[in-house]
Amino acid sequence: xxxxxxxxxxxxxxxxxxxxxxxxxxxxxxQHVLPHLLRIxxxxxxxxxxxxxxxxxxxxQLLAVNRELAARLAAGESLFEPPPxxxxxxxxxxxxxxxxxxGEVGGAAHVARSRNDINATVTRMRLREGLREVxxxxxxxxxxxxxxxxxxxxxxxxxxTHQQPAQPSTFGHYLAGVLSELTRxxxxxxxTWPGLNRCPMGAAAGVGTHxxxxxxxxxxxxxxxxxxxxxxxxxxxxxxxxxxLSGLSLLGTLLTRLxxxxxxxxxxxxxxxxxxxxxxxxSSIMPQKRNAFVLENIRGQATKATGYLMNALMxxxxxxxxxxxxxxxxxxxxxxxxxxxxxxxLTLSTLLISQVQVNAPAMRQFLVGEDTVMTALADHLxxxxxxxxxxxxxxxSKLASRKxxxxxxxxxxxALLEPLLREVxxRPIALEEAELAPxxxxxxCMRAAxxxxxxxxxxxxxxxxxxxxxxARLRERLxxxxxxxxxxxxxxxxxxxxxx
Numbered sequence: 384x385x386x387x388x389x390x391x392x393x394x395x396x397x398x399x400x401x402x403x404x405x406x407x408x409x410x411x412x413x414q415h416v417l418p419h420l421l422r423i424x425x426x427x428x429x430x431x432x433x434x435x436x437x438x439x440x441x442x443x444q445l446l447a448v449n450r451e452l453a454a455r456l457a458a459g460e461s462l463f464e465p466p467p468x469x470x471x472x473x474x475x476x477x478x479x480x481x482x483x484x485x486g487e488v489g490g491a492a493h494v495a496r497s498r499n500d501i502n503a504t505v506t507r508m509r510l511r512e513g514l515r516e517v518x519x520x521x522x523x524x525x526x527x528x529x530x531x532x533x534x535x536x537x538x539x540x541x542x543x544t545h546q547q548p549a550q551p552s553t554f555g556h557y558l559a560g561v562l563s564e565l566t567r568x569x570x571x572x573x574x575t576w577p578g579l580n581r582c583p584m585g586a587a588a589g590v591g592t593h594x595x596x597x598x599x600x601x602x603x604x605x606x607x608x609x610x611x612x613x614x615x616x617x618x619x620x621x622x623x624x625x626x627x628l629s630g631l632s633l634l635g636t637l638l639t640r641l642x643x644x645x646x647x648x649x650x651x652x653x654x655x656x657x658x659x660x661x662x663x664x665x666s667s668i669m670p671q672k673r674n675a676f677v678l679e680n681i682r683g684q685a686t687k688a689t690g691y692l693m694n695a696l697m698x699x700x701x702x703x704x705x706x707x708x709x710x711x712x713x714x715x716x717x718x719x720x721x722x723x724x725x726x727x728x729l730t731l732s733t734l735l736i737s738q739v740q741v742n743a744p745a746m747r748q749f750l751v752g753e754d755t756v757m758t759a760l761a762d763h764l765x766x767x768x769x770x771x772x773x774x775x776x777x778x779x780s781k782l783a784s785r786k787x788x789x790x791x792x793x794x795x796x797x798a799l800l801e802p803l804l805r806e807v808x809x810r811p812i813a814l815e816e817a818e819l820a821p822x823x824x825x826x827x828c829m830r831a832a833x834x835x836x837x838x839x840x841x842x843x844x845x846x847x848x849x850x851x852x853x854x855a856r857l858r859e860r861l862x863x864x865x866x867x868x869x870x871x872x873x874x875x876x877x878x879x880x881x882x883x
Contacts, residue, residue: 412472413463415719419508420476421453422875423501426604427584428492429878430597437491443882444484445492450879452479473498495594496587499618499706503583506715507623508605510579511868513722514572514627518861520729521569521634525562525854527737529847532558536843539826540655540746541755548753551825554655554741556838557644559846564637566853572630573860579623580864582607586617589705604878606871618706621699621714628692628717631725635685638728642678642685645735649675653749657740677731685728691717750825752789757782759828760796763819764804768812778803793819 425446432442456462463475481489536555541548582602585592591614598610611617648655657663658675666672698713757779764775781803788795793816804812821827833839836846 413461415509416472416505417456417462417476418453419505420473420501421449421456422508422605422872423504423584424492425449425453425879426601426875427496429604429875429882430600431492431494432882433600434595434597436494436594436596439882441488441491444488445480446879446882448480448483473501495592495596496584497589497618499588499711500583500586500614502711502715503586503618503706504605506621506711506718507579507581507583507607510624510627510718510722511576511606511864513718514575514579515861515864517631517722517725517729518569518573518857520726520733521565521572522854522857522861524729524733524736525565525569525850527733528558528562528565529851529854531555531736531739532562533844533847535741535743536840536847538741538743538746539750539829541750541753542838548750548755550755550758550832551750551829552832552838553829553840553843554746555840556843558736559843559850561637561641562847562850565634566850566857568630568634568637569857570853572627572634573857575623575626575630576860576864577608578626580606580608581611582609583611583617585610586614589615589618604871604875606868615705619704619710621695621710624714624718625692625695625699628688628695628721631688631721632692635688635725635728638685638732639682641732642681645739646675646678649678654745655742655749657742658735658738659740662735662738675735677735681728681731681735684724684731687724688721691721747825754783755825756823756828759822759831760819763822767818770808774807778807781807791823793817793823796823 428437428442428445428449431437432439437445452462463472463479477490477493479489480492483489532555534555535558536553538554540552540554540557542550542552542557582598582605584601584605585596585598602608602610645656647653649657657673658677660673662675662677663673664676665674695714695717698709698717702709760782761772761775761779764770764778765772770778778800782796782799785803786795786799791799796819797814797816800814801812804810821831829838831839833842836842
């Protein structure tokens, strides 16, 4: 038996199939699949020996080759140089054992398993690794946002609605809002782990096996929490892939929105933000340009996960609920570029946030003449003088229309408001200039907005403290996963070494 002649097949694949299907991903499989395949093989053989399905002597020979291949791979050696025509990595891998140990020993490891459950297990193991990397990058961005938000919790800036000046806020308040959603997105991604960390081994081709295997042992040695309970589910489901892609899509959408705001505020129309020369570019024709182009890269990279999510969903749509190429290959293939693009977008976002240059005077100057204090003035009329809010809203809107100066002094505001109050209410109300003064100051308005998650520095600082606790819990969760996988690796090495 060889990789080229298997079962009822006597010839290698058609050249077109080889060129389009088997060969293109072979180098990637050697790099990303082979390390997991070696671990799966070792865990499976150890289990077969413990359950006495394989003689210990046979297991020892198989595990010796496995250890050698793993050591060579860890040393950077390129294994399995392919022949001119082949049917993929797994059959070349198995043929290596057969060539070395003979068919009776070298081909013994495949009892009670299939490429179906192996491929499903490899996908979950690769995805565990990719998910941990994305979450790590996400937490680095969270740390950068947390630091800059705290630093600028008193940096006055206009809030915006419909891209128009709204009410006084701070740059730190805005960043803390972004950080809130980032924290939830990372939490959602981390919540995919329990469903992901189930081991399909033992499902074979989707109907289990007659052999009395110990699926729990294999799961434990590979760092999984437990086996998948149903063999059809084990090889036919890729819902965990869709869940991760959904989380990446939501995360990417947030990054695009952040990047859009930062690029807008970095434009000369606002002049709020900037970056050092090494993070911007210039124009090939316009020598004055300083383009924050990295923000466009972030938007481009971050949105790709959504496209891959759609590919995965369409790959699953109407596919039979069992193993198939759409399920095992096409859906899973969307994961790896989606994870890579998401990591890139997160890394670039962290870089720009950590090195952002904030032009606080420009932010403050922007508020002049923009009437962002009008809501606070209406609130005062309600709280101090008992007006219904809609009446106060009408009075202050008339004030905004009739005032001449860009910003009001307390005396001017009083002189304009008292006649308007009489006009709208039909009764006089006397206003105190000393009470109006802090309301007409954007910074005073910002500091007074201490409720409902507003921008008052103390409220922002308390919110950041709470988010810091969430990040610490996420880090602990990641550390727990890493510890579990490390312990599994050590246990697999110990149990494998016992067969020498």
